[in-house]
Amino acid sequence: MSIPIDVQIWSDVQCPWCYIGKRKFEAAVAQFDGEVQVTYRSFELAPDTPVDFEGTPIDYLSQRKGISPEQAQQMVDRVSGIAESVGLEYHYDRIHQTNTVLAHELLHFAKAHGKQAELKERLLRAYFTEGGHIGRADELAELAGEVGLDASAAATALAEHTYLPDVKADMAQAVAYGIQGVPFFVIDEKYGISGAQETATFLAALQQAAAERDAVPVEAS
Amino acid sequence: MDAAPKPFAMLGDPAAEACEGDACLIPAHPTLSGVSTIQE
Numbered sequence: 001m002s003i004p005i006d007v008q009i010w011s012d013v014q015c016p017w018c019y020i021g022k023r024k025f026e027a028a029v030a031q032f033d034g035e036v037q038v039t040y041r042s043f044e045l046a047p048d049t050p051v052d053f054e055g056t057p058i059d060y061l062s063q064r065k066g067i068s069p070e071q072a073q074q075m076v077d078r079v080s081g082i083a084e085s086v087g088l089e090y091h092y093d094r095i096h097q098t099n100t101v102l103a104h105e106l107l108h109f110a111k112a113h114g115k116q117a118e119l120k121e122r123l124l125r126a127y128f129t130e131g132g133h134i135g136r137a138d139e140l141a142e143l144a145g146e147v148g149l150d151a152s153a154a155a156t157a158l159a160e161h162t163y164l165p166d167v168k169a170d171m172a173q174a175v176a177y178g179i180q181g182v183p184f185f186v187i188d189e190k191y192g193i194s195g196a197q198e199t200a201t202f203l204a205a206l207q208q209a210a211a212e213r214d215a216v217p218v219e220a221s
Numbered sequence: 222m223d224a225a226p227k228p229f230a231m232l233g234d235p236a237a238e239a240c241e242g243d244a245c246l247i248p249a250h251p252t253l254s255g256v257s258t259i260q261e
Contacts, residue, residue, distance in 0.1 A: 015240040045242055061246065075246040181239035192229045195237030205232050 004035035005209050010043040010174050010184040013103045013134055016079045016090065019124045021183040021196035023086040028202035034210050039111070040120050042104035042170035043182045051135040053097040060097045083128070094131025101167060103134045106144060108163035109154055118147040188213075 009025075011018035029036050053060060061072035080090040103123055110119035122143050126132030133139050137158040145151030157163060177186070185193040185202070188209040193201065240246075 012240065015245065017238050017240050017245070021239075045240055045245060079246055181241040183239060186229060190229050192231045193233045194231065194235070195233070195239035197233040197237045201233040201237075208232075 002035065002213075004037035005032075005206055005213075006188050007036055007038045007206075008041055008186040009038060010041045010170070010179055010186075011182045012043050012045045013100045013107075013120075013123045014095075014098070014127055015043075015045055015182050016083065016128065017196040018183040019088060019128055020079075020083055020086055021185075022120075022124070023088060024196060024199045025183075025185065025202045027086075027199040028206060031199070031203050032206045032210075034206070036206065038117060040107055040116055041173065042107065042167040043174055043179070043184070044100055044104065044167075044171065045182065047099065047101065049097065049099045051099045055097070057092050057095045057097050088128065090128045091131060095127065096131065096133045096135070098133060098135030100134065101164070102137055102140055102158055104167040104170075105158055105161060105163040106140050106154060108166040109157045110144065110147070110149060112163075113149055115147050115149050119144060119149070122147050 007025075009022075011022070029038075055063075057076065058069050058072045061067065061075065062069050065072070076090075076092045080092060083090045107116055107119055107123070110116040123134055123140075126139075126143055127134050132143070134143075137155060140158060141151045141155035144154035174184070177184075177192070179194075181194060183194075183196060185205075187193070187205050190209060190212070191205050193205055
């Protein structure tokens with residue numbers, strides 16, 4: 001049995017292109033004739049954002065970027081339309097702009113308990129589609145429970161910041177790699193892919209990584 | 222954590238959209254679909 005292709009994905013839970021890129025990447029994996037092992041790595045896009053930002057995402061964008069609400073709305077409409085094209089529903093009218101460090105800590109907790117993929121999808125859906133507040137520990141613990149994790153243990157890990165060092169390590173690794181934007185995919189520690197690329201691009205990268213593995217001669221024991 | 226950056230080759234369209242902090246929703250290229258980036 002072959003060893004799965006290793007894919008490390010740096011992303012943030014409130015990154016609209018990360019969710020879109022996730023769908024495009026998953027479509028590539030579905031077409032790929034081989035095993036893929038995915039690990040989500042933490043990347044905080046806006047670590048200075050308060051947990052309870054006062055205002056709507058349109059207010060946030062207008063304030064932070066110095067643009068008009070109309071311009072902010074156009075940006076949101078555009079990304080929402082692209083999300084829809086890959087089967088996602090973005091409801092910016094419900095979104096709670098927040099700080100994502102606890103969500104990242106929870107993703108590491110989930111990784112330690114074999115549920116990272118499930119939690120990643122759950123957090124993204126909660127944030128972009130359902131209007132969930134992914135900056136609050138109580139809601140995060142509840143979401144953890146929904147994917148089969150021990151909600152009480154998750155709450156404790158968040159209260160004690162058990163996995164904060166792992167979040168910081170991921171961020172440090174991102175800096176070391178020169179990663180400035182997300183989503184960012186590292187395939188078999190050989191190839192980097194930045195952004196919500198097309199499915200064909202992801203598929204070609206997986207196939208290339210697999211072909212190179214096959215080309216490596218096996219040493220006689 | 223690895224001590225040094227891995228020398229990996231970049232694949233795909235360099236203009237694909239991603240998030241970079243506050244630039245998250247700004248299209249880097251009007252005809253492409255998206256990246257989100259880090260905050261200054």
